[in-house]
Amino acid sequence: MCAMRPEPGHEQGAGHPGWKAVLTPEEIRRALSRVAHEILERTHGGEGIVLLGIPTRGVPLARRLAARIAEFEGTSAPYGSLDVTMHRDDLRLRPARALQRTEVPSGGVDGKTVVLVDDVLFSGRTIRAALDALNDLGRPRAVQLAVLVDRGHRELPIRADYVGKNLPTAYREVVRVLLEETDGEDSVLLGERDR
Amino acid sequence: MNGAGTARNGDGMAEEWLIKGARIAGADRVADIRLAGGVITGVGEDLSAPGARVLDAAGLVALPGLVDLHTHLREPGREDAETVETGTRGAALGGFTAVHAMANTEPAADTAGVVEQVWRLGQQAGYCDVRPVGAVTVGLGGRQLAELGAMADSAARVRVFSDDGNCVADPLLMLRALEYVKAFDGVIAQHAQEPRLTEGAQLNEGEVASRLGLAGWPAAAEEAIIARDCLLAAHVGSALHVCHVSTAGSVEIIRWAKSKGWQVTAEVTPHHLLLTDDLAAGYDPVFKVNPPLRTHADVAALRAALADGTIDCVATDHAPHPVEAKETEWAAAANGMTGLETALRVVHLAMVDTGLLDWAGVADRMSARPAAIGRVPGHGQPLRPGGPANLTLYDPAAPAEAVDPAAHASKSRNSPFAGMALPGQVHATFLRGTATVLDGKVTR
Amino acid sequence: MTGSPMPAGRHRHLISAADLSRDEAVLILDTAAELASVAGRPIRKLPTLRGMTVVNLFFEDSTRTRTSFEAAAKRLSADVINFSARGSSVAKGESLKDTALTLEAMGADAVVVRHSASGAAHRLAGWVTGSVVNAGDGTHEHPTQALLDAFTMRQRLGAPDQRGGGLDGVRVTIVGDVLHSRVARSNVLLLATLGAEVTLVAPPTLMPYAVETWPCKASYDFDAELRKSDVVMMLRVQQERMTAAYFPSIREYSRRYGLDAGRMALLPEHAIVMHPGPMNRGVEIAAEVADSPRSTIVAQVSNGVIVRMAVLYLLLGGAAAAA
Known part of the structure; x- marks a missing residue:
C-alpha cells in the first residue's frame, strides 16, 4: 500500500487507536538534539563521557545521542548498554525477564562521566538498579541521567539531569515510547492502563 | 447344604424376603425371588410371601x-x-x-x-x-x-x-x-x-x-x-x-x-x-x-x-x-x-x-x-429354589459416579479408581437370606 | 523476548528436561551466556535473589552438584540452607513428605533436591509451594546437568554469537551405562529439543528398554559412531554393575566401551569429549583423553554454576505472584 500516512497529530496516535500521541517523530528528534547540546554544555564538550543505554529502548537512544554529539562536536562519544535486570528488586512480583546485553566501551567506566540513558523515568527503580549494576562495572567519576520522557511519580530520591519532555501523567496512565530501531516508528504515546 | 455356614450373622435369625421383579443373571428372565430360612424358597412370577419384607428389584440384576x-x-x-x-x-x-x-x-x-x-x-x-x-x-x-x-x-x-x-x-x-x-x-x-x-x-x-x-x-x-x-x-x-x-x-x-x-x-x-x-x-x-x-x-x-x-x-x-x-x-x-x-x-x-x-x-x-x-460350599450356585440365599442385586443403570475412596468402608483409601467415573451400583447383598447391604448401604 | 518467557504458572519447577520447549531451553542458555559475562568481571555477586531462600536437599551424597547449586544461589545473593540426609532426621526415617513440610515451614523459595528414588522431585513438587529443581532423581533425570552440557556444546561448537541458537545438526554420542543414567535421559530429551542428533552407545545389557521410542538412535558399536561425532559424552560406569552381570569385567567393558587415545584419534578434528563426572580414569575414559584439549570436563564444572544461576533466576521470577 502506498503510504499516505498522516502526520500523527497530538490528539490521536495514528495507527494506535485509543492512544494519544504526545511526541511526534520531529519532536523526538528535536528533544534529543537539545539533550545532546545540554550534555555537551554540562560536561565541557563531552570530555570523558560514556553513554550507557538501559535496554531495551535506552540503547538506541544512547546511540542517537552519541551520533548527535559526534555531529555537533566532531568527536565520537563512546556508548554502550547496561542491563539492569539482575539488579531489579521486583523479582518476586514479576516473571523473570530475559537478560539483555551489557556492553561497555573498551575504555571502561572508571573515572568517566557515565550518562545513563533511558526512555521513560517513572518510579526511579530502574535507575536505582542501574546504579547498582554500574557499581559492579567500575567506579565512574560521576553518573548522570538522560531520559526522553519524565512522567513523574517518583518512588525514590532520583532525578534526571537531562529531560527530553516533561510529561505530567496520572498514575493509572501508561506511556509508550516507540523507536524506529525497535518498533519501526518514532512516537511517544499516552494511554490508560488495563486497556 | 451350608457346610461352612453354621454361624449366623446378625441376630441369628434369617430374614424372610420377597424380591420383586429382578433380572435373574443367566436365566434370561425377570422374576420374583423368595428367601426364607437362609435358602431360596421360590423363583417365579408373582410370588407371594405374606409377612416377608418386600424389595422392589425392578431394573436390578440378581447375581449369585x-x-x-x-x-x-x-x-x-x-x-x-x-x-x-x-x-x-x-x-x-x-x-x-x-x-x-x-x-x-x-x-x-x-x-x-x-x-x-x-x-x-x-x-x-x-x-x-x-x-x-x-x-x-x-x-x-x-x-x-x-x-x-x-x-x-x-x-x-x-x-x-x-x-x-x-x-x-x-x-x-x-x-x-x-x-x-x-x-x-x-x-x-x-x-x-x-x-x-x-x-x-x-x-x-x-x-x-x-x-x-x-x-x-x-x-x-x-x-x-x-x-x-x-x-x-x-x-x-x-x-x-x-x-x-x-x-x-x-x-x-x-x-x-x-x-x-x-x-x-x-x-x-x-x-x-x-x-x-x-x-x-x-x-x-x-x-x-x-x-x-x-x-x-x-x-x-x-x-x-x-x-x-x-x-x-x-x-x-x-x-x-x-x-x-x-x-x-x-x-x-x-x-x-x-x-x-x-x-x-x-x-x-x-x-x-x-x-x-x-x-x-x-x-x-x-x-x-x-x-x-476355592472349594467354597454354599456359594457360587445358580439362583434356584433350594439353593443358598447368597445373592447380590446390582443396578447396572445407576448413573456413572466418580469413585470416592473416603466414602469406602475399607480403612484404607488407596483406590486407583479414585475420581474415575464407574457405572452401576451394588444395591443389595444377601448372605444366607439376611441382607448385609440394602440400598447401597450396610444394614448395620 | 518480552512479557513472561517463563510464565510462573507453567514453570515453577524444573523436574524433567522434557518440560522445556526449545524457546525455553534457549532462553536458559542465553541467560547463562549473559551471566557468563558477569562471571568474567571482578565483582561476581548479583543481588537478584536477595531475601530469597534456596534449600539444598540432598538425600544422596554429591558434593560437586551441591556445591555447584550452592555457588549459583550465593552468587545471586540468596540465603542457602544445606539440608543433607546424613545426620539429619531423614536418616532416622523421616519421610520425604515430612521433610517437605519442614522446608515449607522454613519458607524455602526453592528446593534443590537430589534423591535416590526416581520421581522424588516430582513428588516433592506436590508438597511444597516453592520451586523444585531436580538435581538428580534415581535413574530418572538430572536436567541441569543436561543444560550445562548443552551450554558447553554451544560454547565450544556454536557460532561466535550463539544467542538464540540451538544445537541443530550437532551429532552427540553418549556412551556407557545409559540404562541407569539420569544424565543420559535428560541429555537425550534436551538435546533433541535443541535439534541435536543423539546416538546412544552401550552394551545391550545397559541399553534402556524401548529405547527405540526415545528421540535418538542407539548403537552397540562405539568405533562406528566415533567417526561421525561432534561430541562424545562418556558416562560413569559403576563397579557394582559387574556383579549384577551387566558385563563380564571392568577390563572388558573398558576395552569395548572406554575412550582411550586410540579411539580419540578416530574423532573428527573439531570434536569435543565430555564427562559429567566423577570420572573413573582408566575405565570409561583414559587419563590422556580426560586431560586433552578436547576435554571440556573443567569447563562443564564452571558452566554448571552459571547455568544453575540462570535456572534459579528464571524459576524464581514472579514467585510471590504465583504463590
Whole structure:
C-alpha cells in the first residue's frame, strides 16, 4: 500500500487507536538534539563521557545521542548498554525477564562521566538498579541521567539531569515510547492502563 | 447344604424376603425371588410371601453372591490398614458374600491357630464368609512347608494355599506343595514372580518405566514361573491356581496348559482389566501394585481371556495400605490397591459395557468359578429354589459416579479408581437370606 | 523476548528436561551466556535473589552438584540452607513428605533436591509451594546437568554469537551405562529439543528398554559412531554393575566401551569429549583423553554454576505472584 500516512497529530496516535500521541517523530528528534547540546554544555564538550543505554529502548537512544554529539562536536562519544535486570528488586512480583546485553566501551567506566540513558523515568527503580549494576562495572567519576520522557511519580530520591519532555501523567496512565530501531516508528504515546 | 455356614450373622435369625421383579443373571428372565430360612424358597412370577419384607428389584440384576479368591484383610497385624470387620463390610458393599483372606498377615497364616482366628473374626463380623488362605511355607519364607494338613483339618477348612506377596520360587518346594495338597483336595495359588528377574522392580518393563527411570518388572518374570508351575502341576497331577495374571504371554501359557487338560486355573484383577502402566507417569504410588499395571495390549488380552474362559475368574487382590505407605516416593511405597468395593463396577465397565461378557458371564466369573476353585460350599450356585440365599442385586443403570475412596468402608483409601467415573451400583447383598447391604448401604 | 518467557504458572519447577520447549531451553542458555559475562568481571555477586531462600536437599551424597547449586544461589545473593540426609532426621526415617513440610515451614523459595528414588522431585513438587529443581532423581533425570552440557556444546561448537541458537545438526554420542543414567535421559530429551542428533552407545545389557521410542538412535558399536561425532559424552560406569552381570569385567567393558587415545584419534578434528563426572580414569575414559584439549570436563564444572544461576533466576521470577 502506498503510504499516505498522516502526520500523527497530538490528539490521536495514528495507527494506535485509543492512544494519544504526545511526541511526534520531529519532536523526538528535536528533544534529543537539545539533550545532546545540554550534555555537551554540562560536561565541557563531552570530555570523558560514556553513554550507557538501559535496554531495551535506552540503547538506541544512547546511540542517537552519541551520533548527535559526534555531529555537533566532531568527536565520537563512546556508548554502550547496561542491563539492569539482575539488579531489579521486583523479582518476586514479576516473571523473570530475559537478560539483555551489557556492553561497555573498551575504555571502561572508571573515572568517566557515565550518562545513563533511558526512555521513560517513572518510579526511579530502574535507575536505582542501574546504579547498582554500574557499581559492579567500575567506579565512574560521576553518573548522570538522560531520559526522553519524565512522567513523574517518583518512588525514590532520583532525578534526571537531562529531560527530553516533561510529561505530567496520572498514575493509572501508561506511556509508550516507540523507536524506529525497535518498533519501526518514532512516537511517544499516552494511554490508560488495563486497556 | 451350608457346610461352612453354621454361624449366623446378625441376630441369628434369617430374614424372610420377597424380591420383586429382578433380572435373574443367566436365566434370561425377570422374576420374583423368595428367601426364607437362609435358602431360596421360590423363583417365579408373582410370588407371594405374606409377612416377608418386600424389595422392589425392578431394573436390578440378581447375581449369585460374589466370591473373591484374593483379599488382604490385614488382620492380624496390620489393623491400621484393615480389619476383618472393615474389609468384609467393604466386601458386602461390593456385592461379595465370601472372601478368601490371604495369608501374609503378621503373624502369617501358616498355622491352624491363625487361620482359625481369622475364620472366627469373619463369623463375628458377619458380613460375609471369610475363607482363610493358608501359607504354603512357614512365615511365607519359601524354605519349609507350613503345616498344610493341619490348616486343612482346622475349623477353617482351608483349601487354598498361597504365599501371595511372595512367589514360591523354589521349584522343588513348589512341586512338593502341589503334590501334598492332593490329600485334601487343596490348591496352590501361586504369586508368579521370578525373584531374581524382579530385584528392585518398580513398574512394568516397558516404554513408560524406561522413560520414568523406574526399574522394570518384565513380563517374562511372571510367565517363566507360570510355565514352570504348569509343568509341575501336570507332573504331579495336582491343582494350580495362578494369582493375578497380568500379561498377554501368561494368557497364552495358561491357554496351552488348559488345552492339555491340566488342572490349571487363573484369576485376573479388576485393575489389570482396566488400568495401564502409563498412569504411573505422575509417580503417584496409588498406581503401584504387584504385579504392575501393564500395557493396553495386555489389558486387551486379559479381557479376551476372561471372556473366553482361559482366565477363570476375577479376584480383587484388595490390598489396603495406610496413607503413609503411599505418600512417599514411588520406590518406597507399598504395592497394592483396594478393590472390593469397586470390583463389580469395574467388571461392568471393562467386560459388560464392552460386550465381552453378559451378566450370566459375570455370575460365572465372579461367583461360580471362584467358589469352585476355592472349594467354597454354599456359594457360587445358580439362583434356584433350594439353593443358598447368597445373592447380590446390582443396578447396572445407576448413573456413572466418580469413585470416592473416603466414602469406602475399607480403612484404607488407596483406590486407583479414585475420581474415575464407574457405572452401576451394588444395591443389595444377601448372605444366607439376611441382607448385609440394602440400598447401597450396610444394614448395620 | 518480552512479557513472561517463563510464565510462573507453567514453570515453577524444573523436574524433567522434557518440560522445556526449545524457546525455553534457549532462553536458559542465553541467560547463562549473559551471566557468563558477569562471571568474567571482578565483582561476581548479583543481588537478584536477595531475601530469597534456596534449600539444598540432598538425600544422596554429591558434593560437586551441591556445591555447584550452592555457588549459583550465593552468587545471586540468596540465603542457602544445606539440608543433607546424613545426620539429619531423614536418616532416622523421616519421610520425604515430612521433610517437605519442614522446608515449607522454613519458607524455602526453592528446593534443590537430589534423591535416590526416581520421581522424588516430582513428588516433592506436590508438597511444597516453592520451586523444585531436580538435581538428580534415581535413574530418572538430572536436567541441569543436561543444560550445562548443552551450554558447553554451544560454547565450544556454536557460532561466535550463539544467542538464540540451538544445537541443530550437532551429532552427540553418549556412551556407557545409559540404562541407569539420569544424565543420559535428560541429555537425550534436551538435546533433541535443541535439534541435536543423539546416538546412544552401550552394551545391550545397559541399553534402556524401548529405547527405540526415545528421540535418538542407539548403537552397540562405539568405533562406528566415533567417526561421525561432534561430541562424545562418556558416562560413569559403576563397579557394582559387574556383579549384577551387566558385563563380564571392568577390563572388558573398558576395552569395548572406554575412550582411550586410540579411539580419540578416530574423532573428527573439531570434536569435543565430555564427562559429567566423577570420572573413573582408566575405565570409561583414559587419563590422556580426560586431560586433552578436547576435554571440556573443567569447563562443564564452571558452566554448571552459571547455568544453575540462570535456572534459579528464571524459576524464581514472579514467585510471590504465583504463590
